[in-house]
Amino acid sequence: MFAFVQPAQAATGFYVENGRLYDANSNEFIMRGVSHPHTWFPNETDAFAGIKSHGANTVRVVLSSGDRWTRNDASDVANVVSECKANQLICVLEVHDTTGYGEESEAATLDQAVDYWESIQSAIEGEEEYILINIGNEPYGNDEATYSSWASDTSDAINRLRDAGFEHTLVVDAPNWGQDWSYTMRDNAETVYNSDPTGNTMLSIHMYGVFDTASAVSSYLNSFVDRGLPIMIGEFGHNHSDGDPAEDAIMSNAESLGVGYIGWSWSGNSGGVDYLDMVNDFNANSLTSWGERIFYGANGIDETAVEASVYDGVDPTPTDDPTDDPTDEPTDEPTDEPTDEPTDDPTTPPAGGCSAEYSLVNQWGSGFQAEITVTAGDSDISGWQVDWTFTNGESINSLWNANVTSSGSDITTTNKSYNGDVSAGQSTSFGFTASGTNETPSLSCSAS
Template identity: 65%
Template sequence: MRTRIAIASSALLALVFSLLAFALPAQAETGFHVNNGRLYDANGNEFIMRGVSHPHAWYAGETGSFAEIKSFGANTVRVVLSSGHRWTRNDTADVANVISLCRANRLICVLEVHDTTGYGDEGAAATLDQAVDYWISIQSAMQGQEDYVILNIGNEPFGNNASVNANWASATSSAIDRLRDAGFDHTIMVDAPNWGQDWSFTMRDNAQAVFNSDPDRNTVFSVHMYGVFDTAAEVNSYLNSFRSRNLPIVVGEFGHNHSDGDPDENTIMSTTRSLGIGWIGWSYSGNGGGVEYLDMVQNFNPANVTDWGRRIFTGTDGLSQTSREASVYGGGPDPSPSPTDPTTPPTGGCTASYAVVGQWSSGFQAAVTVTAGDAPISGWQVTWTYANGQSISSSWSANVTSSGSRVTATNVNYNGSLAAGASTQFGFLGSWNGSNSVPSVSCAVR
């Protein structure tokens, strides 16, 4: 009898454990990961994308755009790449350089293959399977970058052809399986059909099955919101359908206008804020074909910000109000101050240090680290005076003003309160001529 009970008990325990193994989702062990419908970075902190798309595949020489996008407050840049099916292929070395630019500017890199756009409607479009071939071919550039890179398999990989779109779920699951089998541990982002807008609800209705098919349960869904989403009801209904089911969703592209209608960008931005959903605006510069109004700056010049750029950068629920840097970067830009960087003695309960992060002909990027003293502070002000005529063109994570050579920086609403010994950082872009010496800085509590 005891033997039979022991056997039965063992069998029961085995059944319980097998059921638990089936019911509990696997979690990615490295880098970004999804849990309960939300995205977390490698430190285990929730990350909400606030970003800008950059058309790198068509403007590969505009590498300064990464620093400029950061200067406007983005925490993410979605980078257009080409597999070579429709445009010039971005090779392994180029992808590695793009990732290094993202990291140097403390941006999370969402990399996407654009050649898949409109498959089923566009004869030249690549398949998702061909996009996976490309990712495998440049995999060496991606290895070890799971903390900083999200893999967006293919941009808008199906058009409006209903018979082709019926394969969206199976093709997407197959693409994810191939990437996992090849050893990709990154968070994977998948775009909706219907040119990304999912008006047929194909992605919405099949998202759970696709998510479950990922052995890492580390897939994020991306909807593109243009003319289909021209009312608050449509925006709210779609996003809440994912949030209510604890399925991860981001607005991977959106605009303020489009050839197919007038998107409700105000609701897109307010609803994503209230629901804690990420978004990436389209796009920094270089648009053509009649949608030039979607440029955020003209001719890749950060001094020529458009109305759409101002809406994204500094408007209500825009980058300046809602963007928070990924904790893998620690907040602010990515300086590595040397021991010789001047640091003020304790003054008014805080100290500050200044470091040049990067420098090029006539331009530079710098970072200032502010550290509270032995007691908490609720606000800070940092000042310095340039000795060589340097000037600041743009900044992030601080309110920076200049009067002649004297510069004053004060905290913004989210980084003024610091616990004793805690630090925060802000950064800026500037110009120099002849010399770019590091100034002495001082910090005072506000």
């Protein structure tokens, strides 16, 4: 058995060691998630909450570099990352334009994918605790004249990103439409992994018709695990145009080997592969048979997913001494504690209320992105409202995970149907992008 051990990481985010992926708290993280076709359905942002509601700890987000489909700019990518964080999902961002290079005339190269990552670097820098970068989806088809350069091209892409200052865990897909039937990735895995000076790269196999038997699945995954190389299943399905994948074996082997998996895909499939939708019409409450299988079947997501420990502090469990929990702020803001003044408002539930905290996520020349965290007091709430007034001429462009109304500079936000119920001491959050220069406003939170 070979072991590829990297020095202990000083990085602030995910890192690979001994063939395993660890989060920023040095806890092993095993991905259990699904892909979401964001670039083709940019308005379906409720998908993130839906994916989380079925137990996933990871979402793989389809982006476009603009070489083949409509480009997702830095602002949009920042929104995506905020959605992932708001729903306590780890975000694997991937460029889809590289799919099938060598066979697809419009497909982009890995070099072009790196150009894209560099162009949106400002949106993902500092988010290494929450996201991984999947450099390019299925970057080569079945043309040997092109896929034979997979190892050198992939190594070059890794080094370009490292030279540009990217510290994220990188994910590299296999050639042959991701399925590596030629064993190009398997046989060159050490070379590519060792080309990363930080040792922070995951190798990703896509399992469809090539992996139609339990033995094919087992032998491929074990060839990496036995060598101490970091492998993940970046895509798989229960059926496909090129054959019938052995999804039961894929999921059971992933569980027994401690390998992460990401199924394809949440919704929106077309071209005769709509059977790969996990929910009907992006409705989280309408699971298809594939959705039932991957979320609630044997070795499924709900049964095996463990949320990333980097989110442990987001929804803290109240301690025995409430003064130890600064999110409740009972001593700094006594007006948030209605039990202190029971005669002023006898209809207010005892020890209820909420607080809201504003944080700047990102900013650029003409605008910024912010996030607001709503925390219940020491009593459960069933709804919330956060109000504020912009004082610097700011105006909201887009907002997610809340309803919003505005009157001039006065902003009112209320909960969505899925995030109004907040247990005592727990939190939920929403985000927005805005035009103008950020100035932190004073927030008012009320609860029901």
